[in-house]
Amino acid sequence: MSLHHPAVVAALRHRDFARYAAGRFCATLAWQMLSVAVGWQIYEFTHDALALGFIGLAQFLPFLGLVLPAGQIADRADRRLILVIAYGVEATCVAVLLALTLLGMTIVWPIFAAMVFFGAGRAFWMPAGQAMTPNLVPPEDFSAAVALNSALFQIAVIAGPALGGLLFLAGAGVVYGTVLTLQLIVVTLMFGVRPVKAAGAGAAFRIRDALEGLKFVFHRKPVFGAISLDLFAVLLGGATALLPVYASDVLHIGPAGLGVLRTAPGVGAALTAAVLAVSPLSRHVGRNMFLGTGLFAVATIVFGVSTNFLLSLAALVLLGAGDMVSVFIRHILVQLETPDAIRGRVSAVNSMFIGASNELGEFRAGATAKLFGLVPAVAWGGVACLGVVLAYIALFPSLRRLDAFPTPNRS
Numbered sequence: 001m002s003l004h005h006p007a008v009v010a011a012l013r014h015r016d017f018a019r020y021a022a023g024r025f026c027a028t029l030a031w032q033m034l035s036v037a038v039g040w041q042i043y044e045f046t047h048d049a050l051a052l053g054f055i056g057l058a059q060f061l062p063f064l065g066l067v068l069p070a071g072q073i074a075d076r077a078d079r080r081l082i083l084v085i086a087y088g089v090e091a092t093c094v095a096v097l098l099a100l101t102l103l104g105m106t107i108v109w110p111i112f113a114a115m116v117f118f119g120a121g122r123a124f125w126m127p128a129g130q131a132m133t134p135n136l137v138p139p140e141d142f143s144a145a146v147a148l149n150s151a152l153f154q155i156a157v158i159a160g161p162a163l164g165g166l167l168f169l170a171g172a173g174v175v176y177g178t179v180l181t182l183q184l185i186v187v188t189l190m191f192g193v194r195p196v197k198a199a200g201a202g203a204a205f206r207i208r209d210a211l212e213g214l215k216f217v218f219h220r221k222p223v224f225g226a227i228s229l230d231l232f233a234v235l236l237g238g239a240t241a242l243l244p245v246y247a248s249d250v251l252h253i254g255p256a257g258l259g260v261l262r263t264a265p266g267v268g269a270a271l272t273a274a275v276l277a278v279s280p281l282s283r284h285v286g287r288n289m290f291l292g293t294g295l296f297a298v299a300t301i302v303f304g305v306s307t308n309f310l311l312s313l314a315a316l317v318l319l320g321a322g323d324m325v326s327v328f329i330r331h332i333l334v335q336l337e338t339p340d341a342i343r344g345r346v347s348a349v350n351s352m353f354i355g356a357s358n359e360l361g362e363f364r365a366g367a368t369a370k371l372f373g374l375v376p377a378v379a380w381g382g383v384a385c386l387g388v389v390l391a392y393i394a395l396f397p398s399l400r401r402l403d404a405f406p407t408p409n410r411s
Contacts, residue, residue: 016193017136017145023189024129025152027087030182032160034094036262037168037175038111040255043244045108049374052241053366058112059119060359064352066123071213071348074128075341079135079196084187086125091183093117098176119359126351131343134335135196146332147277154273154324157266165259213345216338223337225396226289226330227353229388233293233326234357237300237385239378240265241362242369250374251309264313265320272324285329286402290393292325297385304378 012018042051074082093114100110137145167175217224240262247258281288299319306312330350338346368377393400 012148014137014141016196017133019189019193020129020132020136021145021149021152023083023087023186023193024149025156026182026189027125027186028153028156029160029163030094030179030186032157032262032266033164033167033175033182034179036161036164036255036259037172037179038115039241039244040168040258041172042108042111043248045106049242049245049369050366051108052244053363053370054112055115056241056359056362056366058115059122060363061119062116063119063123063359066120067127067348067352068213068345070124071127071131071345071351073124074131074344074347077197079128079132079344080190080193081195082128083125083132083190083193086121086128087183087186087190089121090118091180091187093121094176094180094183098173098180101171101173101176123351126354127344127348130331130335130347130350132196134343136193142335144277146328146335147273150273150324150328150331151270151277154266154270154320157320158263158270161259161262161266163259165256165262168255168259212342213347213349216342216346217349220337221396222286222399222402223334225392225399226326226333227350229289229293229392229396229399230326230330231353231357232388233296233385234323235361235364236388237297237381238358238361238365239300239303239381240358241365242374242378245369245374246312250307251312253309257309261312261316264316265323268317268320268322269324269327270320272321273328276324276328281329283403285333286399289326289329290389290400292322292329294386294389295319295322296326297322297382297389300382300385301379302382304375304380304382 012021038055039052042055045051070082097111097114133145133149134142163178164175167178217227243261244258247253247255247261251257251261253260296319299315299322303312303315303319306315334346334350335343365377365381368381371377372380
């Protein structure tokens, strides 16, 4: 998607959104680079697939405990300030990893400890960031903002792993230093965004209000179907955590090759995001979501059994394309259905499902690879994902029949 495309111009003319989008891009780029360094470093220290799974678990447990209260905080406090503090915590963790690496670290527990704090930070910035986008652009530019955010996210997903893999050839410390620089840029950019408070800001903090997001999602069948479909699909079919094993022991391509593998899904997702930005989905929304998730499942199976580098790359590209369709539809559906006063709490629920699918999915992948072997863990995970798609087609007819997105809910 060109920076001169009308959709991009419409979104970027809003200064606060432009700063937010740039910060989000740098944060994603930093995280992708960090994932390559952490994954390769831990496998280099342990040569254990289960240890890779524990990376996801270390992030998921604090995330699960904090994300619902964090969603309520996003509806009560300045969402911009939440982002600044959360990203600041993550920058501190990277600084610690950099210092320990320069001191010759050869043990893994400090890395896992840092991942715990990353999970805690993510619990706060995910719902606040998701809820904030509609506050930074008017309704007529919201779709353009979503498309631009998706495109920038995928560019970072493409560039980050490749850059991280190349920099890792010079040492993990070089990667951590670069990531720390990017994180400090993120904090600066987010601090420059105007304060953003929800319609319900200032109300008293009540524990039971943290559950309002769950109640809202469970009463909106298309929304619940969309986010839970993504949860089970990625939880069962996700193979990202095992890419270091494939790069090292199956394809024999080293850390630079690992960066290429991690880049491939982003290539497919970015191409799909560009198509969606130029030609947005306007009909058959539910059907396209099921088709995208089905493609994700089939591509996972192909990648799992492949021993050919080019075939593996092609499968990962298609995997990313299918996932992008699902992510794009789910994000717009959740944001447009939700009133601003509870958007932080609903975004927290969405974030909880995403976190469970990604981080807990990484642990599932590592544990099943340890128990049943690498190829069965990935291939049968893809088969299970395909089974979930077929089951959801029957269980959620309202989502299957969904033809168009709802109008924005600005109440």
